[in-house]
Structure formats: C-alpha cells, structure tokens
Amino acid sequence: MDKVIIVGGGLGGLFLALLLERASVDYVILERATEAKMPLVGGGVISITSQIQPLLQQLGLLDTLRKLSKPISRVTLLEVDQQQAGSQPYVVGILDTTYSALRYDYYSLAISRPELYNTFVDHIPASKFLLGKQVQDISQDETKVTCICTDGTRYTGSVLVGSDGAYSNVRLKLYQQLKQQGKLAAADHEPMRYRYKSLIGMTEPLNPERFPFVDEDHSSTRVVVSHGDKPFTFWCVPMTGRRLCWMLDEPLASTMDCPDVEDWSMMTEAVQEQSTKYRALQSPLAGISLGDLFELTPAGTMLSLPREEGLFSTWTHGRIALIGDACHKTFPYAGQPFVQAGLDAASLANALYGHSAWLPLSSSSSSLSKHRDLVARLKGYEAARQGEAEIAVRTSFHIHRLLNWQGKVGTIVRYVILNWIPQFLVQRWFGDRLNRDRARADFLPKFSS
Template sequence: MASLDDEDTKAAILDCHVCIVGAGIGGLMMGILLERADIKYTILEKHPFHNPLGSAICLEPSVQPLFRQLGLMDEIHRLSKPFGALVFREDNLNIIGTFSAQTPLDINDRYGGYNRIIARRDLCALLAAQIPKEKIKFGKRVLEVRQNAGEVIIRCSDNSVHHADILIGCDGAYSAVRQGLYADLSAKGELPKQDNAPMGYQYDCLVGVTDPMDPSKHPSLTGKFSEFQTILAKDANCSYWCIPLVGNRISWMVVKFHNKGKKYAEDQLFKHSGWGAEAAELMSYEFRELTTTYGCELGELMDNTAKGSMAKVMLEEKFYKTWYQGRVVLTGDAVHKVLPFGGQGANQCIHDVLALTNLLVQLKSNTVPDIEELFESYFKARSPIGRTVVNMSSRVGNLMNRKGMMNDIIRKVALRHMPRWLSQIINDRWSYDRPQLECIPFVKVPGEFQPRPQKRSAYVPASLLEREPSTTAATTTAE
C-alpha cells in the first residue's frame, strides 16, 4: 500500500495519467474522485456537449455517504425528491399493490436517507460542474484503443490521439473500449465465449421529462415525496411510468415488450441504440392515448416535453466476464448492463468507480503487473454484485411487466403482503456497505443500521495535505 513516507510510491501515483472514456454518470464521478485523489486524468466524451436525454435516476442510501463526503448532498436534496412509493395499477387505474418507502419499513429511519429521485440531466450537470472544464474533452468519439507495456494509445473520430498510463472505459452498454479490448483478446483466443454472445434485448423504451407542469392542475406534483405511478397496459403490450420530479416536472417512460429472450448481434443492436430522438416521435404515436393518473392522457405529457429531448432506447441486459486486460479496465454499463427497473444502473457504476479509485491510490508502480493486480482486486470486489444486479433487474423487469396469471399472483403477493422482517433482510443486504473515498476524511453515516467499518487509506492527496494537515492521520473506521 502507498504510504506518505514512501516517496517513490507516492511519485508513481502522482505521475500516473488516467484517461476516462465517457462522461456519463460513471465517467463524471470517476473524474470527481480522481480530482479529489490528486490523480491526473482526462475525460473523452463522444457528444459535443452533455447529452440531456434520459429520464429519472434513483440514488439509493448506499451511495449517499459518498455524496455527503464530497459535499454534494445538499445539492442532491435541492435537485431531487425522496422516493415515497411505487403504485402499481391495471389499465383501468385500479391499484394492484403499492411498494412504499415508509411501510412496513421506514427506509430513512433505518438507512439514514430515502432513495433520491433526480432527473438524469440534473445529476450529470451537478457532477460535471465539479470537474475543471479543461479536463472534459467533448466531441471525442473513441474509435481505437491500443496498448503496449508502457502506455495506452487512444484514437478518436476527429483523428486526435491521446496517451495514458491507464484507460478506464465508462462508455456504457456499447462500449468502444470493451469492443477494442475484446477484439484483441478474441484474436488471441483468450475471450470467454459468453463475452462474445449478444446482449439480451426484451424491451423498447420511450422516455422524456416534461417542462414544468401547472401544479394547480396537477396538485400531486407539489408533494414532498416522489410517488411512482406504474400502469400495466395489457392490451397495449406495455407498461408506462410517471415519476414526479423537482420543479413540477414529470419523468415518463413507456416500456414495450418483445419476445422473451430475443437476441441480436451487438452490431445489429448498436445500429438502433444510442438514446436517439429520431425514432422517438414515431413510437410516441402508438401510446399517446394511454390514460395517466394526472387526469390527462400520456400525449399531454409528451406535448409538454421539449422537442428533441424525448428518446427511444432499447433496453438490454448482460453481465460480461472480462473486466480488464493490461492497462485497460471497464466499469458500469460496459460490464454489467442492467434494465432500469431495479434502479441500479447509476448506483452500481458509482460503486465501481469508487472501488477503483480506492485501489488506484494504492498503486505500487506504473507497470502492467502491478496495474493488473490492482484491476484483479477491483474485479473480485465488484463482479459478484455486478452479476447479481443483472439477474435481479431481469427478475424485477418480469415482475413489473410480464402478463400471465402467475405473474399477477406474484405481483399481488409481493406488493401487498411483504412483512417487515423480509423487507428488512432484503434492504439490509444492499446497505452493509455504504463506502466512501478512502483518501479524504470520512463523514458520519446516519441511520439505525450502520454499514460495515471501512479502512482509511494511508495515502492522502497532496492538495489535502496542503489544506488540512490534521487529516493526515489515518483512522481505521468511518466516524
């Protein structure tokens, strides 16, 4: 482990240049953490600006101590609403069941905070604002990645070439970094068969966030909590979701089912993926007349959504077995692509980049064997949960969307008769670890159920040493 007394090791950390591909939630959070750890980095993002597409993101209690530690929790509170309930309904709006954040178990009392519901664009804007402008390079679509014993060489579509000691792929489901890495491994016959198999694709999805709506017409929008309204429209072969956000806006989403298990080759999927607005309008006509609980049809919400910010996207799922090779490592959707129903995509990519940063500050040297040893620790720590969330999101997707008597029974039992003890066991499992950045001071974690103790790193970033000399003493547990 790097220590403050070991000048060589410290120099190796500080001289390491990291290239992050993708300025989504994972890439931006990775940048913030490297900034705090005083590790040099550059972010390359293919879009010419921050992509405003998307709907709502759920930040669960397990990531909130990190936001608190980074001094961002007040802003998160300002920009988000606490999750109150998911009300599940039939076509005629009759309630099938309700999943509540307060009964039978109050999530805030037990874990020190409710899940926070925030527009994806607001979260990205908040994260991006923490990163010096010159460190994010927009309009850089990564096309090719090559590596040798000494460095990684990255070529972008504008013919620019970038060099780094370590490359972190935070570039989502169709990761170019992953494709480059896998092509090399495949050529050497070292890629597991599963990693070559196509992603599972069962749903098409149409999403948007309205402009502010009139609260006198829709009083429920002013409520403290965000109450999800999910309607299973059996005749239209879809489910649709309305989620109130801060600022009297509604995040909405239509999920259309396909045959279970339909599989497409990655290049076929890629052609139709990408959160593009083009196909969105066409798909919207199919669902405009669906009735919402806001006393209007879905079409009215679509009409209140800024032109071009409605998006059609394919929902895929897949867990990849290969997470790194040499100087290149993958995170987030690039290695565990989940369906959005369990609300895990953003949380798990944040946990990935945090685990990676906590290891990076301990990097012994800038050589491939030491870097690979570190990546192996990251893989061992994060891949079991990555596999679990992919399986879980698939099951939750079935529970929330699938037709049939068996699914109806499971839905009713799960939503109406969940005892407190079972809810507590399930939620405790997700809250054993609420990790923080180990090289800056820890913050107190609220809630009656405390996380497992976390070790402080012996490494303290130079900027922190200059600012707060008293924080150099390593503590062993979260305060």
C-alpha cells in the same frame, strides 16, 4: 503515476474523475460529445439510492443533489385491462419506502439525468474534460497504454478506463484484440440482448390545479401494469420544478441481439411509432391518457431506447479496465445503472490511489514490478466488483419481471407480495441484497448519515 485516460464522459466516467481529482491522481476524460453540459429540457429520471449516497457525501455533493431532487416516499402499483371499454386503473398495492429510509439511513432521491450530470460537470476542470474525442484504436505494453482518436490526436497514460456505455468502443476494441489472440472468454463472444423497448420523457412544468401532486414535498411514484393487445408498464415520477418524468416499457415479440455500435439514426421514427401506438391508452393518473403526457413533453425530447441486458466476464486486461454499463447492464430500477457505475468508480479509484501511493515507496523497483502491481490492483477491482454487480443485475431483473409480468398469474403475484407479505420483509429482500455493497473512497473522510 502517469495519467489515467477515461474514455467516456457519462455519469460513470465523471464519477471516477471526481474521485481521482480528490485523490490527486492525474486523469483526462475523452468524450465524443461536443457539448459539456446536457440541456435541462427533457431527460429521464435517476434514483440516487442509499447505496451511493455515502460516497456522494464524501465528495461533498449530496447536499447540492438533495436541493435538486425529491425524496421518494411511496410507490403505488396499479393495473388496468384496456381492452375493456371504460376500464380504469385500480390499486394493487402501495410500497411505503419510508421504511427503507429508516433502515438504510437515506431516502432515495428522484433527480433528472441532466441535473445530476451537469452537477458532476461543474466539479470537473475544463482542461481535463476534452470534447469531440471519438476513440479509433487502443494499444498497450508493459509501460503505457495509448489511445488514438479519429481526429488524429494521441493520448498516452498508465491506465485506460472504458466508461463509454453499453455500446462501449473500448470494450469492442479490447475484445477484438483478445479474440484475435485466443484469450477472450467464451461468454464474452455473445452480444447483449434486449426484450423490451422503452419510451422515456420529462414533461414541462405542470399546472398544480390539474396535477396537485406536483407541489408535494415528496415524490409519490405511480406505476400501472396495462393488460390487453398492447401490453405495457408505465411509470410516473414527480420531480422538482413541477415536472413529471415518465417511462413506458413495451415487451417485444422476441429477444433481439444488440448491434456492436449504437445507432440513433432512426430515433425520430421510433419515438413516433411508439407514441402513436399507445397515445389513446390510460396512464396511472386518473383521467389522464398517455397522449396527454406526451403532449405535455417538450417536442424532440422523448427517447425510444432498447432495454439491454448483459453481464460481461472480462472487465480488465493489462492496463485497460471497464466500468459501468461498459461491463454490466442492469435494468433502471432502484437507480442501479448509476449506482453500480458509482460503486465501480469508487473501487477502481481506491485501486489506482493505492498504486500511486505505493510507487514512491518502490522507486528502486523495476518497471516490470510496477506494471505487475498495477495489473494486480486492476484485477483486484474486477474481483471485488463482479460478484456485487451480478447481484444487482439479477435483482433488477427480478424487479423488472415482477412489474412487467402479464396475465392473471402476474397480477396475483404482485397482489400477494404487496398485501400479504409484510412490507419490511419485501424491502429487506430487495434492499438488503443491494445495500450490502456501499463502497466508500478510502482516501476521503467518512461521514455518518
């Protein structure tokens, strides 16, 4: 089998590369960034859940990631009406996540995106991770797929995988071609949309005398739903190194269409606007304002991002396949963007490994037969993953709605769920729906937890 061209060296693309490396399937990553590793200052939090830990264990990475992360033991939900002078957050309920560890064998782990990303990069040969590669055009026929970059370089292989994020250039080029041919599904003519904007950051190491929870072995997440004329939901997640990752979700007045191409040109202004708007309001931490946390976050590391929503129906066409955010965009709860990208990578790697193992047995087959086998396996990946990805998108939406629901009805619903319904039923409803999909690599030994 010829080379697999992976466009996009994000977590999904790196996950696929790690799997192909172990499957002895040749590949190359084309990444538009010019630096291989992320700076450790700043960045958001990623939850490594029980869905994906068996796969990380197969790859031999789980023990390393455990040392860089904190197990999540509980989530405390608070509410506050910040229009009332002197109002302080009060506890609505506590979700004990140790039940999930008992039921699904693994604690969810809170890790910073840079540390997770850099761990993956450490296990990718530098010769296969090409930087400064922006895709300009893609094409395919029955024998190969070709990718042309803006620097004039050309790459040819058996398969092209678009793992280049929610604003995927591969998806954009592929859909333009399918639209011209009259083959693009009606649902895929619609843009992604967003109704919330998030402000994200990670503090410098905190003083344990002021923030005693930073020295705890487990991560006790705190979430506040704030009511008033500036509604928001704010997360605080304790990390290793006495740091705190935080995220503010701001509802917008109306639903917005996402552009075809991601635009970071106004990032500084967007961060300034959001941080100024909410600076004086109360965080989930007693006596600590949002402004206090903003000040404890290294300058220039905060991000203001739209919370895109989207599930595309066309994941593959011929020798081209999409994975991760390029074909489904979930809300970040329960680590679903990372988890779903990893599950996509495992399913696709299994398909590509199956094709590469079949080729020596079919040496007398025609090139058309080999092409058809590859296309059928890619379609099999699409069919296997779409249903589970849709469940993840819907489940993350329900969690998002629950945690951002403003007004008395939202407060009552949250209180009932966290106090009147047995916690094991709540966690089973969410957890069982997600953990029924725990893919493993067919070509690697299986491990028990």
